[in-house]
Amino acid sequence: MGDKISVLIVDDHPMLREGVAAVVGAEADMIIAGEAGDGAEALAKFIALAPDVTLMDLKMPGADGVSAISAIRAESPDARIVVLTTYAGDAQALRALRAGASGYLLKSSLRRELIETIRAVHAGRRHLQSEVAHEIAVNAIGEALTDREVEVLRRVASGRPNKEIARALSLSEDTIKGHLRNIFAKLDVDDRTQAVTVAHRRGIIQI
Structure with a gap:
């Protein structure tokens, strides 16, 4: 893989994985390390492939994305993980970030923000999509449900x-x-x- 950023794609929809792979694979400084269809497979592939950045869906059968993030971070505390989801909900985003995600993107913005987010997270920075950050800010002062x-x-x-x-x-x-x-x-x-x-x-x- 050399100097290229290796990327693991985790999503239970093959067509989504194919689309993301096409976008990422077109970049000269990136390479697809592998793909996984659920949380358990994500952990196994992460251990086997040691990708630089993992792109993680949250809603999957079996072990969900948050559980997979926690498991991967337990295996490798420096793992860099970007959530890709259709949901902008603040509670879900906070769970993912607390589990160890470095980035959070809505699937609707993949073409606009995905590549720069991968580069930013690989460089050790965090990236939270503005729409999600707004949801977190709006609800931050409210009392959480028990x-x-x-x-x-x-x-x-x-x-x-x-x-x-x-x-x-x-x-x-x-x-x-x-x-x-x-x-x-x-x-x-x-x-x-x-x-x-x-x-x-x-x-x-x-x-």
């Missing part, structure tokens, strides 16, 4: 009524109603549907 509130909201998103949620979590129905009031206040919404919509957009829950 683990219990997230669990309640996941069950709400699955269409479960309060009584069923209370029974599943071994809590009273009044306690569930209290959690929902806190969730509505923290997300600045008025009802269950809005709460699920906002939480999904921000990456707090997956639907």
Whole structure:
């Protein structure tokens, strides 16, 4: 590979991997080290190929992108990983960054920003797409949902009524109603549907 930046592409969609490979492979200073279709394969390929930069999707079957980032960073603390995703949600972005990602890009901007992001991350810098940075900034002052509130909201998103949620979590129905009031206040919404919509957009829950 010489002086070229070697790149590992991780995504469960072959056509997306093919498109990214075409964009990256056209650069004189880059080379495709390999591809992986899920988080477990990503770790195996990373260990085998030792790429300079790994491009990581977040939503994949089995081990997701955040888990793969954590596993790769545990294997190699200096690993340089750029997230490629369709979601601008601040909560999801923060999870990826805390796991060890150095960059975060939306797939809609691949042609505009991908190459320079790879070069920046390879040089030891971070790159956070402006739209994602804005989402993080807008929601930074808000109070985060607790683990219990997230669990309640996941069950709400699955269409479960309060009584069923209370029974599943071994809590009273009044306690569930209290959690929902806190969730509505923290997300600045008025009802269950809005709460699920906002939480999904921000990456707090997956639907």
